[in-house]
Amino acid sequence: MTTITLRRFAPGLAAARAVFLASALLASASAAVTAQPAAAPSSLDAILKALAAHDGGIESAPVWSLRDYVYARKDDPAGRAECEAALLAFLKTPATPPAKLAAARYLRVVAGDTAVPALRALLLADARTADCAIAVLQRLPGPAADDALAGALKPARGAVKTALVAALGERRSAAALPALVPLLAQPALAEAAATAIGRIGGAGAVSALMPELTRAVGPFKQVVAAALLAAADQMRASGDFAGALPAFRRLASDTSLPSPLRTAAFMGEIGAGEEGAAGLLLTMLDSADPDERQAAVAKIADAVPAEGIGPVCDRLRKLPEALQVQVLAALSGYPRVRVLGTVLWAARSESPEVRVAALRALAPVGDASIVPFLVERAASAPRGLEQDAARSALAAIRGRDVDDAVVGLLERKPAPAAAVELLKAIGERRVFAAKPAVAAALADEPSAVRIEALKALRAIGSPSDVSPVLDLLVGTRDDSEQAEAEKTVAALLQKIGAPDGRSRLLRARLLATQEPAERARLLALLPLVGDDGSLPVLRRALGDSDGEVADAAARAIAAWPTVTARDDVLRLARGAKDDTHTLLALAGLVRLIGLEPNRLPEAAVADLRQAADLASRPEERKLVLGVLAAFPCEAAFEFARGFLQDEAVKAEAQAAIDAMTQRLAKGPAR
Numbered sequence: 326m327t328t329i330t331l332r333r334f335a336p337g338l339a340a341a342r343a344v345f346l347a348s349a350l351l352a353s354a355s356a357a358v359t360a361q362p363a364a365a366p367s368s369l370d371a372i373l374k375a376l377a378a379h380d381g382g383i384e385s386a387p388v389w390s391l392r393d394y395v396y397a398r399k400d401d402p403a404g405r406a407e408c409e410a411a412l413l414a415f416l417k418t419p420a421t422p423p424a425k426l427a428a429a430r431y432l433r434v435v436a437g438d439t440a441v442p443a444l445r446a447l448l449l450a451d452a453r454t455a456d457c458a459i460a461v462l463q464r465l466p467g468p469a470a471d472d473a474l475a476g477a478l479k480p481a482r483g484a485v486k487t488a489l490v491a492a493l494g495e496r497r498s499a500a501a502l503p504a505l506v507p508l509l510a511q512p513a514l515a516e517a518a519a520t521a522i523g524r525i526g527g528a529g530a531v532s533a534l535m536p537e538l539t540r541a542v543g544p545f546k547q548v549v550a551a552a553l554l555a556a557a558d559q560m561r562a563s564g565d566f567a568g569a570l571p572a573f574r575r576l577a578s579d580t581s582l583p584s585p586l587r588t589a590a591f592m593g594e595i596g597a598g599e600e601g602a603a604g605l606l607l608t609m610l611d612s613a614d615p616d617e618r619q620a621a622v623a624k625i626a627d628a629v630p631a632e633g634i635g636p637v638c639d640r641l642r643k644l645p646e647a648l649q650v651q652v653l654a655a656l657s658g659y660p661r662v663r664v665l666g667t668v669l670w671a672a673r674s675e676s677p678e679v680r681v682a683a684l685r686a687l688a689p690v691g692d693a694s695i696v697p698f699l700v701e702r703a704a705s706a707p708r709g710l711e712q713d714a715a716r717s718a719l720a721a722i723r724g725r726d727v728d729d730a731v732v733g734l735l736e737r738k739p740a741p742a743a744a745v746e747l748l749k750a751i752g753e754r755r756v757f758a759a760k761p762a763v764a765a766a767l768a769d770e771p772s773a774v775r776i777e778a779l780k781a782l783r784a785i786g787s788p789s790d791v792s793p794v795l796d797l798l799v800g801t802r803d804d805s806e807q808a809e810a811e812k813t814v815a816a817l818l819q820k821i822g823a824p825d826g827r828s829r830l831l832r833a834r835l836l837a838t839q840e841p842a843e844r845a846r847l848l849a850l851l852p853l854v855g856d857d858g859s860l861p862v863l864r865r866a867l868g869d870s871d872g873e874v875a876d877a878a879a880r881a882i883a884a885w886p887t888v889t890a891r892d893d894v895l896r897l898a899r900g901a902k903d904d905t906h907t908l909l910a911l912a913g914l915v916r917l918i919g920l921e922p923n924r925l926p927e928a929a930v931a932d933l934r935q936a937a938d939l940a941s942r943p944e945e946r947k948l949v950l951g952v953l954a955a956f957p958c959e960a961a962f963e964f965a966r967g968f969l970q971d972e973a974v975k976a977e978a979q980a981a982i983d984a985m986t987q988r989l990a991k992g993p994a995r
Contacts, residue, residue: 369394369407373415373428381423388427395431405435412436413443422453429457433464441469448477448485455485463492468500475501478508487517494521499529506533516548523552526559531572538575550582558593566597573597577617584616591620595628602628610640622648625655634659638667649674650682657686665690669698677711684714688721695722696730700750704742716746720753732759735766744769745777752781760785764793772803779809783816791817791830798850799843807846815853828856835862844869845877852884860890867897876903883909891917891932898939911936911945919952926958934964943973950977957985 372394376387398404412432416425432440440461447458462470475498478489490508493501494517502525508518519537522530534553541549557572576582576590591609598605606628609621622644629637634656641652653671656664668690671683684702687695696719703715719731731754735747748766751759763785766778775797782790791814798810818827828851835847848866851859866878879901882893894917898910914936918929930953937949950968953961962985968978 369411373411376415376424376427377418377420379421379424379427381421387424391427391431395434399434405437406439408432408435409437409440413440416447416454416457417450425453425457426460429460432457433461436461436465438465438467438469441465441473445473445477448473448489449480452483452485455481456488459485459488459492463495471496471498471500474498475504478504487514490514490517490521494524497525499525499527501525502529502533509533509537515545519545519549519552523555526556528560528565528568530556531560531568535572535575538579546581547583547586550576550579550586554586554589554593561593561597566599569597570594587616588620588623591617592624595620595624598628603630603633607636607640610637610644618644618648622651622655625652626658631660631663634663638664641667641671646674646676646679649676649679653679653682653686657689659690661690661692665692665695669695672698672702681710681714684711684718688718691718691722691727693722693724693726693730696727697734700734700739700743700746703746703749704740716749716753719746719750728754728756728758732756732762735759735762738769741769741771741774744774748774748777748781752777752784755785757785760790764790767793767797772806775801776806776809779806779813783813786813786817788817788821788830795831795834795847799840799846811850811853814850818854825856825858827854828859832859832862841871841873844871845873848874848877848881852881852886855886857887857889860885860893864893876906879903879906880909883913885913885917888917888920895932895935898936907939908942908945911939912948915945915948915952919955922955924956926956927960929956930958930960930964937964943971946971946974947977950974950981954981954984954988957988961985 372387372390376391379385379387395408398408409432412428412435415428416432420428436444444458444462447454448462449455459474462474471493474489474493474496478486478493478501481489490505493505502522505518505522505525508514509522511518519534522533531553534549534556538546538549538553553572554576557569557576560569560572573590573593577587577594579587582590595602595606595609602624606621606624609617612618612621625634625637637652638656641649644652649671653668656668664686668683668686671679672687674680674683684699687699691699699715699719699722703712703719706712706715731747731750735744735751738744739747744766748763750756751763759781763778763781766774767782769775769778779794779797782794794810794813794817798807798814801807801810814831818830821827831847831850831854835844838844838847844866848863851863860882863878863882866874867882869875869878879897882890882897883906885894891914894910894914898907898914901907901910915933918932918936921929933949933953933956937946940946940949946968950965953965962982965978965981965985968974971978
């Protein structure tokens, strides 16, 4: 059970702030350490002398030196003793508070019982030394530290006393209970004492807090209740169910307490119910108390065995919709045979939230029998959570029989909306046996089915499946279909291991056809495949007598993905008769230059100068300057400065100069 802490119910309490006072101060001192020392002093005395003036700022070399010194000796008895004695003595000096906190931090690493007498004396010296002593003692194992902290309680005053109470609670010091319980009657310490007693836990803590809960009022009552809940939960975790139950029942029965606290108490009651936990949970599910029902729902997975889940399923319909959603999440972890019928019922609920929860639960508990239902729901549900949940369940249900059911439904030529969902599922599930059915769907109507078939084929297809996709590509007039077909061809051909063989099929098809429109579409595929062996084909096509073919070749060269085509793109930029081709080639040239950041900078700048000479518009010059920043050298600075008089690109030129200056200032990348 999740324990509800004091902080949730009384975040502004001074006692809660005091709980981690000393540790927080030490953490603050540690956070200031941001730089390694240049050289450590040779002795501990020298280190501490340098540390004494430490102000907690960024200059913290002595702190690092102390850390290194202590950690180098923490496993050596003589070294530990040396460090312990020196650090204890340092805490008594007039060193700065940050220096003492740093010393206390590393004293915790080496201190043993031998340090307890000195630390006990520091507890009452003054508040600042008390902080240091508490921070060390709180982490020091053993009864000696408990005795020192508890013994200082009576003479301590103010914040130090509150910090001592909190430290004893953090240590879960059962021996300190007799000293802490009387503090419940002191208004200034009652909240801190209650919290500490709750953290200590056990029968003694429960016995002290139960009567206090009866007397407490207002915010303090919530503090005591949270502490009692923590103490009872600790008893339950240790196996003392009988001892914990009265506390859980007392808290759960108090309707004046906040709902989350009562819910946690009911959950604790179920958890402590042992053999009767499942029956108690069912009783709570039938309750009119919303906190009780909430607790029961939260504990289903912990308290109800698989063979006992039937009664929970029977009660689902009577629960509020919000609780139905939570119960369905729990049912998803139970055997299919015991919960599938209930989850399917919920998937047809009038509540959209319940339907979504049920569809999500079907992913782990479903089987092949529900494939038609999920397909129908995915096809008919409006876009949003419900459709997404149906699709996710269809993709996630395990089993070869589920794959077979999906393929079988597709082979029966369902309605287009259902076919789309089946094809989505095939792609998500990677059903490779579905390739014949997917290929057949490439010829189906409407276009949405063909598009989804193309997407599925990208997931399950191989290079041998390219031909029917090419047939669709050259035959369609639908732009969306064409775009998806291009992606599918590229994806399938990329599965060929040898890069120089990926375009072989496309080149063969180009040779086999003289139809200009088909040739243009095939040429447009070549840069998507990126096989450099097809560049000669594009060069020849640039001079084709058909304008559509030549245009496709020019666009393909300008879009080429690798630097192999840099010279081709430069020639196109220089010699293109079409302004559009010139602009595309310029943009492509600049892009390809930028793909080689490790080139000799002067060579890259020379290429960028050629691109800039061909640029007729500010937009192209801006592209050049944008890439120039990647090649800092004297030639690049000179080139960029030449644009500072051009108002259209002045800002970009200055940005390139600034970027190169910063790169050079950082030095070479490591």
